[in-house]
Amino acid sequence: MSVDLVHTGLAGQTVGVLRELVLTGEIAAGERVNEVGLAQRLGISRGPLREAIRHLASEGLLVLTPNRGAHVPMVDNDGVRALFELRAALECATARLAAARRTDADLARMREVSAASRAAFTTGEFPYRLDLAFHGALLDAARSPLITEQVRLAQQRVILLRAAQEVAFSHEQASMDDHDSIIAAIEAHDGERAAHVMATHLDRVRDQLLT
Incomplete structure (x- = not known):
């Protein structure tokens, strides 16, 4: 997936890109979000990325675990x-x-x-x-x-x-x-x-x- 972020509305754009990665299965069910690698890929700091992760967690698309970061949920x-x-x-x-x-x-x-x-x-x-x-x-x-x-x-x-x-x-x-x-x-x-x-x-x- 090609990603191109501009700085205007960075937080909202980061939410959109991360949602796309999750919904298309590029970050698969059960997989942990690699904050360092993803921030480098998007050319942003980890601050807006973490904000996006929290937003998607509030929607149920990610699960936050203390000391382990975020992962895509698996459903039985x-x-x-x-x-x-x-x-x-x-x-x-x-x-x-x-x-x-x-x-x-x-x-x-x-x-x-x-x-x-x-x-x-x-x-x-x-x-x-x-x-x-x-x-x-x-x-x-x-x-x-x-x-x-x-x-x-x-x-x-x-x-x-x-x-x-x-x-x-x-x-x-x-x-x-x-x-x-x-x-x-x-x-x-x-x-x-x-x-x-x-x-x-x-x-x-x-x-x-x-x-």
Whole structure:
């Protein structure tokens, strides 16, 4: 990964770069963050790096251990189930709210991201950013800032789990189909249908992680 930091907003940029390294699996689950090496690589002092580490620890993407530094967490099956219980409760509610509150602009944005996901997938890629972008567009349509904040934290932790796995073509194809079904339900103002598809979608992702 190529990294280029400028000094304006250094702390925020360092958080963004470190988050990228964790979510893409470049710093793998169970691996310790090498503060000295990473600070040298980024061309910064360890101060802003440690601030970024504390920030990601507050989001659950890193674990701080006294006298041992920070490492990327590993989650067992019970942790996966608990995370998806939270995510399902929040995102099914999001789907219902989006069906009630969406605008034409919201629908256009969801369709745009869905199309971009399919275009990227034909090249053999399914960037996590596009998955986040779809769910982000859904959150924007729901217009519930408190739910949005919590969903985004939960989504990051799911991406962290998926970073170490090779995802099957059939799974990603099904996920994109789910996205389109959710869009159709939201366009029809059918909140229950949107929530049902979301629940099925999240169950599939959970089961894929558990296997």
